[in-house]
Each structure stands twice: as C-alpha cells, then as structure tokens.
Amino acid sequence: MRTKTFWMETLERAVKTLAQSLIAAIGAGAAVPVWELGWAEILGIALTATALSVLTSIASAGTGAPGTPSMVMPAVTAEDGLVQGAQAAELAGIPTANPADPLHETSAEYQGQHRAGE
Structure with a gap:
C-alpha cells in the first residue's frame, strides 16, 4: 500500500468507478432532459x-x-519463464511416463519395451 503502483492502480479504479457511476445515474434519469437532472x-x-x-x-x-x-494473484503462464509440474521434471531429465499408460509404448524413449504378459 506504500508503493506508487498501488496508488496509481487505486486512482485508475476510482476514476473508472466515478465514470461508471455518473453514466449509470444519468441513464437512470433517461426520461428527463439532461438539463433537468438533479446534478x-x-x-x-x-x-x-x-x-x-x-x-x-x-x-x-x-x-x-x-x-x-488487487485481491487476485496474477496467473503464472509459460511466457513468464516459469516451468512447473511434468514439464519441469522432463527438463530435469526425470522420466514422467506412466508404464500403465497405453500411450507409453508410443514414446520413442520406450520403444522396444513391452509390458509383462503381452
């Protein structure tokens, strides 16, 4: 709350709210000419x-x-340069394929291996 960014964003929100409120209040009196509104x-x-x-x-x-x-945390996207989950494991060289997965045998890394009983 002690940053310039905080107060600039607060000001932006306040100005938008002022404009929206004015438009809503003027619109509520749409049947009355603008010069007769209770300004x-x-x-x-x-x-x-x-x-x-x-x-x-x-x-x-x-x-x-x-x-x-803001009450909302910004979403982390791939463009942020952060890598999470399975993608991070794969980049670290940790295999993430599930041997019980039917797609397991289609991976070039596991070709030639067969599950027991097949």
Whole structure:
C-alpha cells in the first residue's frame, strides 16, 4: 500500500468507478432532459461510489499481488519463464511416463519395451 503502483492502480479504479457511476445515474434519469437532472444528487452518488472504490482498494491491500490493490494473484503462464509440474521434471531429465499408460509404448524413449504378459 506504500508503493506508487498501488496508488496509481487505486486512482485508475476510482476514476473508472466515478465514470461508471455518473453514466449509470444519468441513464437512470433517461426520461428527463439532461438539463433537468438533479446534478447534486448524481455527483453525490458518483462520489460515494468512488470513495467506496478507494476504501475497497485499501482493504484489499496485501491479499493479492504484492504492491497492488488487487485481491487476485496474477496467473503464472509459460511466457513468464516459469516451468512447473511434468514439464519441469522432463527438463530435469526425470522420466514422467506412466508404464500403465497405453500411450507409453508410443514414446520413442520406450520403444522396444513391452509390458509383462503381452
């Protein structure tokens, strides 16, 4: 919460919430001409939603990705350069094929080997 990234992302969320709230409140009065809308009430609703957005971001700090107001951890993808599971084992030279797997015999590494009883 003490990083520039946190506050920039919080500001982005707050501005989006302000815009969405204004549009929703104006849309709710669609039957009334724009110049007759209660702008004080509309701004009050939008600013309340914006304050709630900022408070939600502060409350979310530390629950997701470090240094961000997100409650969600970013997904790890292959593009991140991280290798996990069977792919990591194969790269380390650890065989991962299951001998009971019917596809086992199609692997070039295991051709010529047969299971007992065949």
